[in-house]
Amino acid sequence: MIIVKVGGSLGIDYDALCRDIAALYKAGEKLILVHGGSAETNRVAEALGHPPRFITSPSGYTSRFTDRETIEIFEMVYCGKMNKGIVERLQRLGVNAVGLSGLDGRVFEGKHKDSVRSVENGKVKLLRGDHTGTVEKVNTHLIELLLDNGYLPVLTPPASSYEGVAINVDGDRAAAALATALKAHTLMMLSNVPGLLREYPNEDSLIPFIPATDVESYMGFAQDRMKKKVLGAAEAVAGGVGRVIFGDARIENPVSAALSGKGTVVADKANAAD
């Protein structure tokens, strides 16, 4: 089984992605697609007069501050426009896709963090009313039911808190938790870069291979949103996923290209070309 996570940044070619996924699905491959929608959420939030607010944690991670109004805009874009746009593309290609958020069947569950620490002008502030969390539990029953019946699940944040409240979670780490729970042989994280770069943004400095036992030591090369991908990759390979591939979602056949070794492969040496 292959879990394909595709980001929500600018430059991603969703038509090419869906064509490639449709070809693999028709060849009998079991696939799950997980997607984001951050760039479009920013655009819609601006247009609706509730512009996005990003915060930086004391440990250096950037995330969206998600009040109630923001989680509703987030759901409009992630679960509405993006998710149904992808499902429609796949249905047009003859793939029986089913789009779900982490709320549906509580596929993605985790703890609701109502308050978050933010570094502003060198000072740490505590912000309340946040709808965020991290996926701690993947309820695979619904996903397995869909896969066993020939459907292709298309998953997206938000997740559900243990109390059933919608929470914004990182999609890369959600995909890593899903790959771990389903014991996938491959987790792919596609975005608008060719993989992990030694000298970001120089695309010629691609790191082709990272030994599974040594992921943490490559964290220093990750910029911005790549940090969560490397963190997710470390969690996935530690959790038993065969390999994680960071690939390019701007090209024709992005999934097949990554499967054939393009991008950055994180694996035990034995699994690198699995």
Added chain:
Amino acid sequence: MIIVKVGGSLGIDYDALCRDIAALYKAGEKLILVHGGSAETNRVAEALGHPPRFITSPSGYTSRFTDRETIEIFEMVYCGKMNKGIVERLQRLGVNAVGLSGLDGRVFEGKHKDSVRSVENGKVKLLRGDHTGTVEKVNTHLIELLLDNGYLPVLTPPASSYEGVAINVDGDRAAAALATALKAHTLMMLSNVPGLLREYPNEDSLIPFIPATDVESYMGFAQDRMKKKVLGAAEAVAGGVGRVIFGDARIENPVSAALSGKGTVVADKANAAD
């Protein structure tokens, strides 16, 4: 099995609706919820600078002209904000809800009508680029899979065309087609009126009972959006659904109230209090 269709008009109490549905679900009733989102779609479309455009057909039905940008806004509101808002409410109440559009698993399928006739200033004009249609086929497999596994499906337009294109369909008639396909004993259509009124908007003029064989002759009492509900009811009872109830979604326990006979019941005399 009970199919509950709830409209997207102003004044509907979704919290009360979900509490009532949760109680029935926990008592072992098999339920499916179908919802709309028209009022909120109008609000968001205005805010995004793409205001809604309504057209009136030569036969007097009002519908939304749905170009590509409109269907995306429609999906944001129906499949994003409304659908996930309802799923979240149900999950918080301990109901394992799963939200789907008609695109997912092609639950609702029909013909894509690209052009539509509109009466403007007494003249009939032909408009192109419309993403509308009518549900002609209900693919029940995914819904039955969910019901058999304890999930409560929460369904919403759009539907899928036979080519996999997203099409705006009337939710009342989609619910009627679903009830027919699943041989439901009860289809309930809840909105912001107490039922079919003999003298709209006088709420004291409620019509309590309509014989199944005589629905068409009551069409004259239906105003605006109620027309599609009466049409859907006629289709459902003709298709074998035991009874259709037009009920009030602004009250506490709207589903239980309708089940106990409040509202307008459309049925054979024998099934009226089924």
